[in-house]
Amino acid sequence: MTEVTFTPATAAIRLTHWLDAAAAAGLQRLPVDVEQLALHVAKELKWPDPIFKVVAADIPSFEGGLFHVEDQGWALLYNRNMTSEGRIRFTQAHELGHYLVHRFAQQEFQCSQADLVHWGPEMRSIEAEADDFASNLLMPMKQFRACTSTSEINFDILSDASSMFGVSLTATALRWIRSTEHSAVLILSRDGFIDWAVSSDKARANGAFYKTKGRVIELPPGSLAADETIVSNRSGAPISLGTWFMHAHRDAVAKEMKLVCDNYGYTLTLLSLSNGDKVWEPREWSHT
Numbered sequence: 523m524t525e526v527t528f529t530p531a532t533a534a535i536r537l538t539h540w541l542d543a544a545a546a547a548g549l550q551r552l553p554v555d556v557e558q559l560a561l562h563v564a565k566e567l568k569w570p571d572p573i574f575k576v577v578a579a580d581i582p583s584f585e586g587g588l589f590h591v592e593d594q595g596w597a598l599l600y601n602r603n604m605t606s607e608g609r610i611r612f613t614q615a616h617e618l619g620h621y622l623v624h625r626f627a628q629q630e631f632q633c634s635q636a637d638l639v640h641w642g643p644e645m646r647s648i649e650a651e652a653d654d655f656a657s658n659l660l661m662p663m664k665q666f667r668a669c670t671s672t673s674e675i676n677f678d679i680l681s682d683a684s685s686m687f688g689v690s691l692t693a694t695a696l697r698w699i700r701s702t703e704h705s706a707v708l709i710l711s712r713d714g715f716i717d718w719a720v721s722s723d724k725a726r727a728n729g730a731f732y733k734t735k736g737r738v739i740e741l742p743p744g745s746l747a748a749d750e751t752i753v754s755n756r757s758g759a760p761i762s763l764g765t766w767f768m769h770a771h772r773d774a775v776a777k778e779m780k781l782v783c784d785n786y787g788y789t790l791t792l793l794s795l796s797n798g799d800k801v802w803e804p805r806e807w808s809h810t
């Protein structure tokens with residue numbers, strides 16, 4: 523028995539190499555066929571406890587699950603009532619991540635919608651690790667960069683990428699914000715309040731981030747996000763950076779893009795900042 527200890531990153535790299543090799547032999551590379559991958563991965567790894575079935579089920583309380591069945595291995599279940607193919611694919615990949623990385627820790631995993639959609643930056647748990655794995659597996663960096671490394675990002679470009687990778691726009695936007703060298707902030711809001719916000723490394727270094735954990739933060743008045751008369755602005759409009767960050771230089775301008783996701787009851791906002799714009803709170807002692 524070959525026992526490999528995977529992290530979310532090394533598991534995704536291993537499977538990505540297989541998929542690249544299979545694609546070189548003529549199989550379709552994207553979107554990733556997670557079901558087939560899940561059913562065959564144990565054989566490739568020479569593991570004794572395979573995922574023996576991937577099945578849709580009526581399980582209203584959760585989106586996906588992974589259950590150990592004595593003498594058979596693991597059953598991967600997903601909610602048949604999920605509305606989009608992309609969401610099903612991400613859920614299956616999330617459960618596959620539990621199988622590869624966490625199966626020694628638990629005999630069963632039940633993953634709710636909150637686990638899969640409320641994917642905030644401050645959450646470090648096996649749920650976040652399974653999401654990291656799914657993101658890396660479904661949107662391999664080489665192909666992802668090839669279709670999103672444009673000088674200007676917008677929701678049209680991200681939407682095209684989400685179709686290519688067969689995942690939701692939200693998952694695609696999170697992948698982008700976590701890998702870009704641009705200064706940008708992705709915000710998910712509901713009913714006028716920020717649910718979570720994720721900043722790119724550059725934006726974070728420039729002070730452009732929101733701490734949402736345990737806080738109630740209203741969308742800033744004057745933003746596109748707060749304007750209920752605007753349904754969507756996929757390519758974006760200029761906005762004073764001070765609208766979103768009170769310590770921004772008064773002349774600084776950002777681009778705000780907005781997408782109302784009716785199906786899920788939330789709004790996505792993407793703020794694109796100039797790399798040189800810093801919005802840190804001025805400190806009095808710095809002047810003395």
Ligand SMILES: [Zn+2]
Pocket residue numbers: 616620631632633637648649652
């Ligand atoms: Zn999970």
